[in-house]
Amino acid sequence: MKTKNASARRENDGYLFIIPAFIYMLVVLGYPLVYNLILSFKNVDVKNLTKGGSVFIGFENYINLFHDSTFLLVLRNTFIFTIACLVFQFTIGFAFAMFFNQKFKLSGPIRGMILVSYMMPMSVTGLLGKNIFSNAGLINDLLGKIGIQGPEWLVTGSTALIAVVIMNCWVGIPFNMLLLMSGLTSISQDVYESASIDGANWGQKFLHITLPLMRGSIMAVLMLGFIYTFRAFDLMYIMTAGGPLNATDVLGTYSYVRSFTQFKFSEGAAVAMVLFACLFIIGLFYLRMLAKEDD
């Protein structure tokens, strides 16, 4: 069993540690991924799954999807939801990160406390959203106190989408803040001080020092944010069930309903593949970026 040299032995040992996890990933993710792809080219539903007789139908599921007005609406919702969430959670998260990056006593404790919303189970967040955005709920009660007649949030399409974006930002802002702070703290204070000596004002410092030096963190946060937000499921499933009339339906929930309410497994698989394709494109950028940073 003795190998010729020490480095080769070390390499083999390395494999021994990595392989079990790698095989697990192949079996639990890789195989289903391929299975899902195949499924999306077939016509498997609950009837032919029981009795047999599913056949390959090529791109029919995909063609049907892009002729289905509901699917196109869902695709649109998913992008609107993702982009709206990204914009708000990133800008507010960035502002919070800069704010809490200042040295004052409450900075640490409060920055930590608000992260709880990120750690909570989404099913609780969703129910909370359903409660506070009901017609006579907390949000409208507060609006009423300042003389505004609140909308019927969850029973009107456009406002329902706003409501789920708000709930998602409640979760996303602290997370963005956290990631951006780690980028901020890595910028040396000396850079700012020498800029101050040169007479740079706050805005100039932000534009010419903070942003360029934070480029890596910012890109990572935006891409990760996209990936996590684009695949949303729990929040809509619990808070609005995709309603009213698909107004808050996103690819994640739509795929789920196709597969597990209507039991059209192949159609659900095709929706999931579209979801994957969108993530894959963004993911490629993210991976390329990581590869550049990596040794």
Next chain:
Amino acid sequence: MKKQLTLAIAAAAASVSFSAVAVQAEPTEIELWHYFDASADAKAIVDWVEEYNTLQDDIHITATYVSRDELMNQYTVGALSGELPDIGMVDSPDMASYISLGVFEDITDELEAWGELGSFYEGPLSSCMDPDGRIYGLPQNSNCLALACNLDALEAAGYDHMPTSLAELQEMAAATTDPDTQTFGFAMCCISTEEGTFQILPWLRGTQDGAEAVNVDNLTADSAVKGLTALADMINNGYMSKECINWTQADAFNQFAAGKAAMAEVGTWHLAQTDAIDGFNYGFCLLPTGDEGTSSSTIGGENFGVCSGAENKEACVAFLEWLCSQEKEGEWGVTAGKIPTRSDSTSEYDYEQEGFAVFTDEMNYAYARGPHAEWPSISEAIYSATQSVFVDGVAPADALAKAMETISPIVEETPLP
């Protein structure tokens, strides 16, 4: 083919184990899944199963609660996953579709040997049949929809009676609505599930301007459009909360019980929950869905069937026969606030007797849904059309025409009974 073989083997195995049990006297374990979740019926089903377990030694039944949506899903996939209970409860309009999927055992021969099928009302029993008339289960309870009224609120608005026509309902809803106190005139459930369709249908099937009520294969008829328009008007005028699209029937009843809605479309079973009503005088009347003095409603109810591959099928059928016996049917009605499915059973209601009288009368105007193997698709078309009117402001005629685009091909292929 393979599946049939498996079933045949399972059936053979079941009959073998049956005879084996007779010698050993060790009861077969039987799983019963139900979705009763009101405290009275949830408790009753467990108690009754216990009672039956002590009455005989063939089977020992365990009742398990599975939420309604989950149970329906489970029947759909159950045939393939094999994860079916031995005995299952099902919402009556959905049974035909599960029969077509092969979820339930054909128990016609056993039930005919029993000799009591003639005592069941035709409507509920037909929901247990396939198109050839084979029987796959027994209807365990019936219910329908009527109108609950807050008499104090009506009196305050100047009315000394409950509405008797759609026009009067609209008038009274307008008079009892008060935006300042967040009080609505009317509440019902228009949720995007079978519950929504159940409550929406009476309004589509009302008698308008002397015209006959229509079935779901003709929803573009004037009477159906007029019914839906009336509901849309109530939403648009603020007499009914738009949140009804997210309310279950229980939520709608709670609005009424809390005094937030002066009138509400409620089910028979709510009579067992009237203690939740918040200290006002209330009454029940026929659902005024059309012309003066006319009414329409929907029959609801739950069936019990023996699932495919069940162990000890004969003993399971025997349990169904006991559960739906003349005596037990009457008892269940009182316990759960339902109406017996047998003409020879009487429920001696010791509460809300006037209310039960109204609902029993309403049964005369209540239509069954289907039975049709594609009912879930028909139902989806109906609640989606209604929601598109309420949420997106689609014209009722257009929405119903769109629903018919889905329904027409289905009923052309297999007509409604």
Next chain:
Amino acid sequence: MFKTKEGRKELVNSIVAIIIAIIFLFPIYWLVQISFKSDSETFGKILTYFPHEFTVDPWLVNLTDKTFLLSLRNSFINGFLTMGIALILGVPAAYGMGRFKVRGSHVFLLTFLVAQMLPASLTLTPMYLIFNKLHILGTHFTAPIAIAAASIPFAVVTLRPYFKSVPKALDEAARLDGCGALKSFLYVMIPAVKTGIITIVVISFLNGWNDLVYSMTFNVNAEMRPLTANIYKFQNAYGTKWNCIMAYGTILVIPVVLLFIFLQKYIVGGLVAGAVKD
């Protein structure tokens, strides 16, 4: 104290921070306060901001319910099994990738990074069909198996830099003492990256605890589902009982908050490391 410019800044910052905290924590207060309201107050016409008729009934309803207690057990099983799989497979893999020069290490890293991004929707249907074929739907293992597929990559990505940063001398010394790779891994390396391990323990537990989609898809029977999937229970024949739902939700959040209070620095460090590589 606030007379200096610095002092005033501290005061203003503190006030702003407190306002932010109130906005972000108010929904959690809302959750908890509803759980102590009576039925009539929850259904009442007037929205109250704290319980006027204080009651613990909603809590008792939950805590005396058999399905609830089973769900609680199932949530812990989900959490601990996910954690177990993530530790047993993820930690060695991170070690292998952080300490050894292995050919194709980029492929491995890429695999784990991609795996972290995959949406549940993508693997849910195939997994369901496979588990169905294996007749293991409705068992305690199915959901953790699926959830761990996200926790393992997290463990690898988070821990790899930790292992990298351990001084070479440390495990070389162990090897000179005659320790094999496995021994030096267990007795030298793991203690050296304890901080990172705690992060994995907490986050993978929470992954399991918070899961909804896998647990509800793979288990139909309410008695096999975790709390996240059964919280719906109070939308039933009696309508939406917000006080009971919120008590249920509060119980679901308590372990999260406890872990957070006691292990905050590990969670925060881990989240950053797992998301943005150093």
